[in-house]
Amino acid sequence: MNLHEYQAKEIFARYGIAVPQGSLATSPEQARAVAKSLGGERFVVKAQVHAGGRGKVGGVKLVTGVDAVEDAAKGMIGQRLVTKQTGAEGLPINSVWVERPSNIARELYVSALVDRTEEKIVFMASAEGGMDIEEVAEHSPEKIKSIHVHPAAGLQPFQARQLGFFMGLDKDQVAQFTQALLGVYRIVNELDASQVEINPLIVTAEGQIMALDAKLNFDANALYRQKAIAEMRDPSQEDEREREASKYDLNYVTLEGTIGCMVNGAGLAMATMDIVKLHGGQPANFLDVGGGTTAEKVTEAFKLITKSEDVKAIFINIFGGIVRCDLIAEGIIQACRQTGLKLPVVARLQGTNMEKGREMLESSGLKITPVSDLTEAAKTVVALANG
Numbered sequence: 001m002n003l004h005e006y007q008a009k010e011i012f013a014r015y016g017i018a019v020p021q022g023s024l025a026t027s028p029e030q031a032r033a034v035a036k037s038l039g040g041e042r043f044v045v046k047a048q049v050h051a052g053g054r055g056k057v058g059g060v061k062l063v064t065g066v067d068a069v070e071d072a073a074k075g076m077i078g079q080r081l082v083t084k085q086t087g088a089e090g091l092p093i094n095s096v097w098v099e100r101p102s103n104i105a106r107e108l109y110v111s112a113l114v115d116r117t118e119e120k121i122v123f124m125a126s127a128e129g130g131m132d133i134e135e136v137a138e139h140s141p142e143k144i145k146s147i148h149v150h151p152a153a154g155l156q157p158f159q160a161r162q163l164g165f166f167m168g169l170d171k172d173q174v175a176q177f178t179q180a181l182l183g184v185y186r187i188v189n190e191l192d193a194s195q196v197e198i199n200p201l202i203v204t205a206e207g208q209i210m211a212l213d214a215k216l217n218f219d220a221n222a223l224y225r226q227k228a229i230a231e232m233r234d235p236s237q238e239d240e241r242e243r244e245a246s247k248y249d250l251n252y253v254t255l256e257g258t259i260g261c262m263v264n265g266a267g268l269a270m271a272t273m274d275i276v277k278l279h280g281g282q283p284a285n286f287l288d289v290g291g292g293t294t295a296e297k298v299t300e301a302f303k304l305i306t307k308s309e310d311v312k313a314i315f316i317n318i319f320g321g322i323v324r325c326d327l328i329a330e331g332i333i334q335a336c337r338q339t340g341l342k343l344p345v346v347a348r349l350q351g352t353n354m355e356k357g358r359e360m361l362e363s364s365g366l367k368i369t370p371v372s373d374l375t376e377a378a379k380t381v382v383a384l385a386n387g
C-alpha cells in the first residue's frame, strides 16, 4: 500500500528526518491560506498523487506570491495527472501540498527496501539524485552504492557514514545524513514499510540535509497490525478494476494489452500470459479466479475484463481440478448472456467433466470458440484480437 507525499513527510518528521515546512490543501482557497500562514514570498505547490515523475509534467510548481499559489492549485485540483509512472489514464489530484521553497545545493538519492534474494534490508544511495534515477541505474550503475543490513545487528552508523562519504558529503552533513538514515531504518522496522524512497534528498545552500520528496510503500500483509497506516489509504489512487476485483476475492492486475485473460491458478495465469506474448499478443490483465470458482465469480470476472475498451478478445484457460469444467462453462454462458458480450471468446477447458463443458459452450449459440490445445488456443485468440 502506498501513501501520499504529505503523509510520508509527516511520518518522516516524526522519525527525525528533516522535511520542509508545509501543509495540505484540498481547495485553491485553502492553498492560498496555507501559503499565507507559511509566510514569505515563494512557495512550492505539489500535486498529491500516488506516483512520481510529477516534476516533469507540471505537478510541482515553484511560484511567487499567494495569488500564484491559488492559481497553481486551481490548475491541479480536480485534474488528472499523467506521469511516466501512472499509465495513460493518470491519477486524480484531490489535494496539493504547499511548502516553503528550499535552497537546493545538491540533489541526492536514497532508498531502503527489502532485498528478497539476500533476505535483508538494502539501502541504496547516489549523488545523482533528482528526477532521473532510473537513467542512472541503467547507464551508470557504479554511481549507486548499496549496503545490506544484518537483521540481528540492525543498521550500523558506520554503514550510514559509508553511504554519506560515497555521496561526497562533508563531516557535518554525514552526521545529519546518519540521523536521517537511522530514522528510515526505524520506519522500515517499526511500521512494516517495504520501501522508503527519498528522491531528492537535498543538501541546502546552508548545508542542511532534507527530504524534499517522500515515497513510502507498506507490506499489505502487515496492515492488520499497522492500523494507523491502514487508515491513511486513499482508494481514489488505486486502480478501479483492481479494487472491484478484491471485493470478489479475484486476483486481478490491470495491464495494457488487448487480450483479456481469465484463468484459474496463478501459475497457469502467468503461463497463459507468456504464451499469448510468445504468439505476438498482449495480455490486457492478469487474472486468477482461484480454485473454488463459482458462476457468480466468473460473471464478475467477465465484467471486469470487458470494462476496458482496449480488450478485443477474451482467453479463458481453465484447468478443472478442484472445480468442474461444466460449472465453469455454465458460469461463462451466464456471464456472456448477462453482460451481452460482443467480444470473441476462446475457451480452453481441461480436466474434470471437460467434454460436458465443451458441449455446453458449443450448443450455447454464443461466440465462443472451444480449443483444447494450448498453443492453438493462444494463436486463435491472438488472431481474433488482431482483427
Ligand code: GDP
Binding pocket: 044, 051, 052, 053, 054, 055, 056, 060, 062, 100, 101, 102, 103, 104, 107, 130, 131, 199, 200, 212, 213, 214
Ligand atoms: P517528482 O517529480 O514527482 O519526483 O517530485 P519531486 O518532489 O521529487 O520534485 C521534482 C523536482 O522539483 C525536484 O527534483 C526539485 O528539482 C524540484 N523542487 C521540488 N521542490 C523544490 C523546492 O522547494 N525548491 C526548488 N528550487 N526546487 C524544488
Ligand code: MN
Binding pocket: 052, 053, 130, 131, 199, 200, 213
Ligand atoms: Mn521525486
